[in-house]
Amino acid sequence: MNILEILSYGFIQRALLAGTLIAVLCSVLGVFLVLRRLSLIGDGLAHVTFGSTAIALAFKLYSAASLLVSLPVVLLASLGILKLTEKARLSGDAAIGIVSAVGISAGIMLASVGGGYNVDLLSYLFGNILSITYEEVLIAAGLFCVVMLLLGLFFNDLLAITFNEGLARVSGVRTNLINAVLVMLTALSVVLAMKLVGIMLISSLLILPAVSALQLARSFKACIALAALQGCCSVVAGIFVSFLTNLPTSATIVMLNLLFFGASCGLRRLLGAKSSS
């Protein structure tokens, strides 16, 4: 099967477009999140999305309309995680754990009060990279622009708080604001991208490209660029490999990311051995 034929399918084109946009933005956010020890925030916010989607479905708001409930709830939850780390002096993973537990239990309670649904909740919760609509490509592009613009404007501030929060504050960085910007951009990305490509892809794209880039990068900018490159390549290659090998697409993309991570570790070891000898 040749590449042109694969590309002739509209759903492949849309998957490539929206997939790479989401991959790049998740990978870039991921570098900051991993370094701030908030790697699991993607999973945590996904649980909150589950809870809020349960609310939405109870009010018979499906897919797009459920965002009306999910977005504000998840944005608030992301700020809640931040507040917990600041005020209660909790580590990031504990704060994420608390918020995600609240999200899940809220969903469970609502579901038990409601007594079942008209549809299968899980199937509405997750998108699939192969079923992205034209409108959703536009949503992904819009999200990409917003996140990239804000990351561009706040890049040095983000680098400063990621390096050291106290030092950043003494350099006049409004750390509360920048932290809020970071987690809210993450929340926005998780909620929207979950509907588009599913949570498995999001949480692995938030972590794996970042940790691979950390193995190899020789500067912070290079780290961001490498992560974005891996995210992008994994989606493009994953879609083609899934086509050629008849494997599920999202899982293929995740496996490719793991492969890249393994290769980065190996390469780092090789380079390290060379430079030390």
Next chain:
Amino acid sequence: MPVEIVATEGLGCSYREGCVLEDISFTVTAGDYVGIVGPNGSGKSTLVQALLGLVPVSSGAARLFGSRCDGFNQWGRVGYLPQSLHLLNPVFPATVAEVVGLGLLSLKSFPRRFTRHDRNTVDALLEELGIYDIRTKLIGELSGGQQQRVLLARAMVNEPELLILDEPTAALDPETRQRFYQMIADINRTRGVTVLLVTHDTGVIGQHASKMLYLDKRMLFYGSFEDFCHSPEMSSLFGEHSQHLMCHRH
């Protein structure tokens, strides 16, 4: 009338917040080089962090450049070198030049982008501090002494009027340590930068500092090194013999 740079009045912070200071009042004027000394756990680091607004203050007040610390925003006038051991994530992927550049953020307003001029400023300072060769290295790959110098460069790159250094020599060997103190003294003398330096190297800092602040949860002494050496309180604290050794090591 000397210009007030730092001042505190009855500064204290509560133990509940993990802080131990009580009733600290002192004034630092322009051009001073203050050595803050005291035993471990005496609150030296906490004191400078309180001045910078990094730990909450429960009583009294502190002022930087005449404005209260909690509302202070002229960060371009301040350079801060924290205790490095608590600081570094060994896998942090930033280069020396990137880290030093962050010191310039205090001079910028939104959006804080760097220019070619900024890069030249950073390079010039790296050259001056003798760490230009390692500017593309990752901060996590450096030795303790090198990291210390990088963080000093970061604190100085905005040409601050007030330099606050928290245990800057902890990771240095004695010889480098001596050179480091000399360098700070030069900066203080030639550029007129006011320096607050936290250390437990009481004897060494005495050679350079114009004033000593002895802290043990409360402020036990504040004045010139000369007075410090002849202070009866200090004699009773250290014993005559140690005080003599401290004051006349060289």
Next chain:
Amino acid sequence: MRTLLLIVLSLTAMAVAGLTGCTRGEQQASTKLQVVTTLFPLFDFARIIAGERAEVTMLLPPGMEPHSFEPKPNDIIRISKSGLFIYTSRYMEPWAETILKGTDRRSLRVVDAGQGVSYLKGSAEVGHDHAGHGDHGTDDHAAGMDPHIWLDFSNAVVIVNNILTGFVAADPANAPLYRDNAAALNARLADLDRRYREGLSSCASRTFLHGGHYTFGYLARRYGLEYRSLSGISSESEPSAAKMAAMVRQIRSSGVRYLFAEELLSPRLTETLAGEAGVEVLKLHGAHNLGKDDVQRGIGFIELMEQNLANLQKGLACRSK
């Protein structure tokens, strides 16, 4: 992640089951026969046979996808406290046999509703070789029987009779009434079968394609139709890009104008396929389970199948007689 959410949802289901179970238990302290069923067709058949004489409930909570369902401790208590438990088959509810080992078989009667039906093997997914349905010799599952037996209405009659046997054994006092109800139901099923045979006898197309999991193999066999689905028998696996493309090619080459979508699950993939191939989407209800609204409306199996017939006739461009 997905497993975690499954666990969570299962907990939810457990809570729901617990709540409803409790209230019913308190209200109905009567001596009526308590019947628990798994899937909707069994529930509906048992409900009709029972009339007013027995209390029939369904294990699956409304809206839940049935293939990934596993009973929770509360469900097992519900089963063991009932007088009669009806499940489809070990292909549909592989958990049933293990659970039943642990229950007291003296007070609980169990009906394997699929006993004696004619089974179909495997599935004819798109992308598999078109070996024709019914004889997938190389099937991967050890006991890879298609569990959707209720969609062959002659099987449905066998299921009704199996359920009746269970009722009669569990509650002999009301046996005559159960027999009458079952006979009436079988007559309606026979009538439904006749209407399907006639309604689907003269259609422009004999191929129907389905964007969900492999559900309608029995229906296709009985009325001589060609059937392909996007996924295999279990609805859990995610399709590959290649399979999606193969399905699009199949839709185009077969010249159908409609693509069928399954119930309860999100129709995103089906809509994507239909959009790609330029065809329209029609609903085809597999009747595993109902959504909450349909449960409240009290909709029945035969009604669902009548809706399916109407959509099939539209999708296959059949001349109505």
